[in-house]
Amino acid sequence: MNMGLEAKINGILIGIITSIVVIISVFVLYDSTNEYYDNAERLSLQSAKTISFLPSLVNNQGLSEEAVQSIANQYIFENDIDFVIIKDSDGIIVTHPDPEFIGEYEAYDEHDAKTKLFGAYLTYETGRYQEPAIVSTAPIYQGDEFRVLEGVVKAGYFKSSITSNILDKLSTLIIIVVVFLLLSMLVSRLFTRYIKSQTLGYEPREITTILKNREKIFSSLDEGIIAADHSGNITYANESGKSFLPSNHDGANNIFHALPPEVGEMLKEEESIAERYFGVTIDGREIVILMKYLYEKEEAVGRIFILRDISAIAKLTNKLTVVESLFDDLRAQSHEYKNKLHLISGLLEMDKYQQIREVLNDEIDNFDSYNSSLVNIKEEHIKALLIAKMNKSSEKRIPFNINEESQLDKAAVSEGMINPLITIISNLIDNAIEAVAGIEHPEVHFYIGNFEGWMEIIVEDNGSGFDDEGKLFEKGFSTKGTKEERGYGLYNVNNNINALNGYLDFSHTDGVTRFIAEIPYQKEGNE
Amino acid sequence: MRRNTKFLGLLMAGMMGVLAACGNASGEAEYPNGNIEIVAPATPGGGWDTTARGIQNTLDENGLVEENMNVSNKPGGGGEVGWQYLAQQDSHAISINSSLLLTNNLLGQSELTHEDFTPLATLATEWISVAVPADSDIENGIDMLDRLKEDPTSLNIAVGPALGNNDHLSFVSVADEYGVDVSQLEFMIYESGGDVLTALLGGHVDVATMALSESLEQHLNGEIEIIATTADKPIPEDESIPSWQDQGIDYTFPHWRGIMGPADMTDEEIAYWNDTFSQMVETEEWGTLLENQGWDDFYLDHEGSVEFLEEQDQMYEELLDTAGMTE
Structure with missing residues (x-):
């Protein structure tokens, strides 16, 4: 040892x-x-x-x-x-x-x-x-x-x-030397004891090991951990904690200034509660912040912030919602086919062959119209989504028209864009369908196209529009009844469009509500 | 550590270079730039005082030194007081010296050595004589030595002002060489050369050893008789005065006087005095002074004097070590 x-x-x-x-x-x-x-x-x-x-x-x-x-x-x-x-x-x-x-x-x-x-x-x-x-x-x-x-x-x-005489001197010196040695032993004993008391009895090597391990553990966490003193000066931040802080910024050393001002203000508020949660958005990331006060001898000496990026979870939730609605749509579709099959079976019983033929023709026409408007949409996921939405609207007896000039090159949709696009399109269409439910002569129009690096999505309906346009994209705002989760619809659309660096336009003129989404994409060969 | 020392060394060398440069610059342009003090380490009227005033007059009258010159008397301790004083002065003070500078140290009477000063010139020598009263039955030097050899205590020998001076040393030296048990010799020590002469004239002592310049006048008057000198040539005033060499003992002993300054004089200052004294010893006044004092010209410049003092120092050391040890 x-x-x-x-x-x-x-x-x-x-x-x-x-x-x-x-x-x-x-x-x-x-x-x-x-x-x-x-x-x-x-x-x-x-x-x-x-x-x-x-x-x-x-x-x-x-x-x-x-x-x-x-x-x-x-x-x-x-x-x-x-x-x-x-x-x-x-x-x-x-x-x-x-x-x-x-x-x-x-x-x-x-x-x-x-x-x-x-x-x-x-x-x-x-x-x-x-x-x-x-x-x-x-x-x-x-x-x-x-x-x-x-x-x-x-x-x-x-x-x-x-x-x-020299020997006399020598013996005096020896006594002095011995006294000094004893004194130095005493001093070093006291000094050692003092140092040990400062290091809580740990050997320096042990302290180093503890620190290294702590650093390793903290670094491997996805949660950002930031410690700050009472005035907000950052005393420690682990790797993922640093990713929440601006790298080159005047306020990078102070947690209240490093985070966006409104977040900083929120965190600054003194409260006697030792532990508080905040949900905030920073740079399009959804973050939950847990703030704890640190106490030493019953006095608050600092705070610890644990930051968790929940954007990924939110994304997954959206996707699940979409899948769930598709599932509903498919169920509705099969239900409608079952109804049609009952109708055909009933007509067969009554030997009304002419009417059976009309029903079938009608159905075939429907398919043709689907196909003709979807023929230029090469992206299979979007195409499937649109078919599902058509079925959903037809079940609800709401005409859903896809503009025949709609086109979407397969190359325009990169792998990463599919999920956000599905969320955007699905939500916009669902909103439109909801908006026109219960009015006379409802109509929903859809257009998608890509041209010169920009993708355009237009969804129109003749519903009543919104009362408060300012709140439209806020989380939890919805005109659609009381179900809580629906409030996330337009909020999610907006978030996803922002994530793709696109724009969302909204207008309500002459009884027509129109959402126009403009989304840039990487043109083929430009990569 | 090594590098530090090296650096320090360089630094110091550099600083010394700068200092030396400063010294050169100011010395060359200005020395001497104040009153010159000539220290005579004796009371007014003595040999050293006479030499100092003679030098002052000669330099002044011939315009060899333009600055003011003062003679200051610092008597005591066989030159010790004056030389201690000189050691504290700057290069504008100079002092007369003699072999006492060397023997004082060798005899434990002074801490100073010739290395504590800068020799500037050796100027003159004088010879030392052994004299007896006019009515003495001692015929010559050899007769005296024979008597001492037989019984070292048989004669009273006068010397002054102290044992160990040149008069004393030269006497012991000759006697030692002749085979006398010098440790038995009985010296009577008088306060000054004048007292020695008085004692001899009064017949209180049998023999006296003293500077030739002190005994010559009485010898010429017939009041005393010089029986030997340490000279290597006839004495002009009376060529019949015998030297030890004339009596078959190969022994000469010049008593020299010189001039020196404090330690650490610069090359320029030394060059100035070399120049000044080499001109001084050529002047008529200096010739007259030497003649009056019975001294011989013995000029050596700074380099010559340094060498000469070194030789003399060794000579005295050997003399003191060997004298009396022959029995």
Whole structure:
């Protein structure tokens, strides 16, 4: 298993703090080591000089042994110096930390000889005295009128005392390092706990997985999901949710501005109901919007919109209606044939052959007239629809005339146009038939034609027309009785014509109600 | 990281180029553009002071320097005070120097070295003499060395103003070479060259080592006797004065004086002084000054002086290290 968040944070924090502390300590140690050595050098030289200038050091007899020893001891006691050695110009030791050496001869070596001979002030390292030491030498002069070099003073500082100083420093540093380490552990513990509390105890990897999965699930939904904050700024939209929003628009970030203004206004209205449904049309698409308020600590912080495009369902519903009406028509037709067969059977019983012949001729004429007016309509679905409508109208005793100049090229109707066309034609004809039902001398005329990329459908009737033309195409508006679903007739016609980028004209003049639909189609070879 | 350093390096090189360019531009056009200060690291009346004022007069009277020149006395510490002061000045200050600049550092009396300054010229040398009172029974230099060889403490030797100066060093050096146990020698240190002469005249000391210019007059008057010099040629005033070479010891020791400026002088500034001093040493006034002081002309320009100081520094270091270590 990979390292968890806690281990990582601990590792990084402790690692960084440790390395910083260690690096700083090394620098401090290096620096103070240098400083100790510099100090030791300075101190020993200063001491040697100071002692060499002390006036009580020498009297008329040269270096006075007692005075020198007490001065040296006092100086060692008062200052941070390890030893003082003074010898006279003959090399006889006058004072020495080890009393045994006092009075002994010590040859001038390469260092103190320079002081003895040239009066040099020198600082050097030597192993000559007990242990390695930093030693400074200074000449001692005596005399007023003229001066004579009486001896040499050496002040020394043992390296071991420098080392012990460094060790002291080191132990202080180690304590500091340890304290910092403990502190860094504590800090990283607290920090980890804080982060964990922010991520609800999840590891970052788990959060990523959750987010990815959520995104996948939301993307695969057909419903558009859009989340927005309280003022409508969109905080999240899944793939299909984005398809409801304009791609390049100033208001694309705000749900109230991204949707058409009337929809936006509708959604904006504040209500205490947590969940509301809206049915709206956007760009010819029928959409149901479910709006929910999001609450955090009993305060509305945003809204979620779930948008579902129900255009396809509406389309299917239309088609089913058409099929249902065709089915009714066919039933009516078979019913009428059955009536005719009863009539023929009755006439046969009565041996009225002449009348049987008239009935049959009449029927055959009907067929001819159908055929002659339908001969130029090459599209089979439309042709079948028209035949069904003819039968329906003849059952209702309403003359239904199809203009003999009607023609429709098969190529003018592409696969996608068939369903909308059937809806349009079926509804227009049904409306016309309904409109003339119950009046004297009813008449319904139908014409369809295609020319130069435009298809024209004309349906006329001599019914009473509509009272309120403005509402004609609204959903649910109908003049035809009380059955609810009928209200969708002209609404659907209009929608389907819009979907095909066509136009619908309506007029009512001289007792004739006329619907003219103009629909563009792709001419053959232009594709 | 690497790239950064490289970039930084380029940047710095560029900046230094610009700085150098600025220096060139202003230096060429303007130096010197203010009063020149000649630092004499001694009290008025001493050798250094005399040299400084001599230089000032010569440059001024011959119109070699058009700017005003002042001599400022900064006595103390065997030149240390004056040279510390010079190190803080800009290139309009120059100072007299001598071998003390080198020995002060070697003897632990100063942090300054010749590398902290810009040598501009080496001007003159003088010889060092060993003298005895007129009534002394010491016959000559070799006689003195023989006595010291037998008993290093048998003679009182006067020196001033401090151990380690050229008078002292040259004496120790000769004695060391002759085989005397120099560590046993007894020097009496006087405050100045004048005091040394007085002590010698008063018979308080057996021998004195001092500059030839300090002893020559009394020698010519017959009040003292010069028994040896560090010269490599006869002394014009009295050709009978013997040098160490004359007495069979191959030893010469010039005590030199020169002039230097603070560190980091530009090429143009150095070129200016090279030009000025090379003309100065040709003048009559300078010749007279040398004659009055008993000095010899020893002119070296900046490049020559740098080399000379380097040589001298090594020489002194060896001298201090080896003297007294022969026993």
